[in-house]
Amino acid sequence: MITIFYTPLDNYVNPIEALVNCTGLRSRCRMVATNPYQEWQKLAPHTPITTVPTGLDEDGTPYFGGPILYEFLDGLHDKPKLFPPGPDLIFLRRQLWLADGMFDQFARVFGESMQPPENRRPHLIARQWKKTLSGFDVLDQDAKGWTRGLDIAQLRAVCTIIWIETRMPEIGAQLHPFGIKPDFDWREGRPTLAAWYARWRPNPIFSKIEADQ
């Protein structure tokens, strides 16, 4: 069995969940719910940077860094590849880097929203929020080429948008003094991305997985 440490969150679908659904690997994976803040000791024997998702193959070989684990799992199935080989793969990796990076940048905005108001850092909020908005603009450009099957960048982008969309009300409620509104709609001015998202979001691969432990 492959072991996957991940963090199930309410109203969110992790890319690792979507990937396991998409590739049909569920029966080969033991899904272990892990909070990397409170349970980092569970991760430390396998990954020095104690991040999720982290995977272990049958031999215990670790794969960490989300994109590394995604690529490992993508090598284990016979469906069309999410990392399709070929000369365009390097550009797909750039798109994946953006979608992954947007999650991380927005997570820092989220982190600021959880700080007591007097401890918040306006410069950090402004900087990270600007990256989030700019990221949406580039995703809108990227979506012009997302007209065929799913690939790893698109899968990651759907999950990043789910994350941002579901967290906006609570973040906006906290950070509206910084110009971040609870009703922020990323679709405004980004019709290509909006249409692409409307096409993929209902796909059942973007469903949560019940953890095994």
Added chain:
Amino acid sequence: MMKVRFSPFVGYVHTIEAVINYAGVHAQCTFVANDPFETDNGLPEVNPLSTVPMIELADGTPLYGGPVAYEYIDGLHAKPKLFTPGPNLLKLRRQLWQADSLFDHYVRLFVESREPADKRRQPYIDRFFPKIPRSLDEFEGEVDSFPAALDIAQVRLVGSLAFLETRLPKVAERLDHKIPTHHWREGRPKLSAWFDRRMMDPIFTTPVAPQLAGR
């Protein structure tokens, strides 16, 4: 020509420079000094994450994420590949991720150290600092199995260690020693010897653009 954006530092050769030195593609590059913390240098317009290094191809296509830029450049030369094809490529990517993270975790501590002392977040520091020694310890255990031929994980690890060597003690100082005054070589003789051996390769000591102002 492709445009290579990075942050030159005095006395430091970046991983992107080492990769370009290895690949011998200087003639295909123009170099631009960018501070990722500045907003008026054109970087945010081509990279929404405002990170360096990155490259812009001749047609303006941007490639960012250090590993993405390294891999593109690695496709431009005819020497043995730094992203060594074969069954160990994923392990190599994992090692690259880990070596890259060493640098990133340092940067997080550096950014925190720039906050006023009474505004710093000790739980954040306490969470990120231990990732550095844990990662170094793991590399100490792995270094004997590194291939003799240079690969991208080793190139990135040299770059991260060279940075930590001079800068981590300074960050400890700026953080009023609320992280251990840590030298990465202590207790890691194999990694230390490997690093010294690799640093004899001029790809790690030759700036690609000495005319760029470093900080």
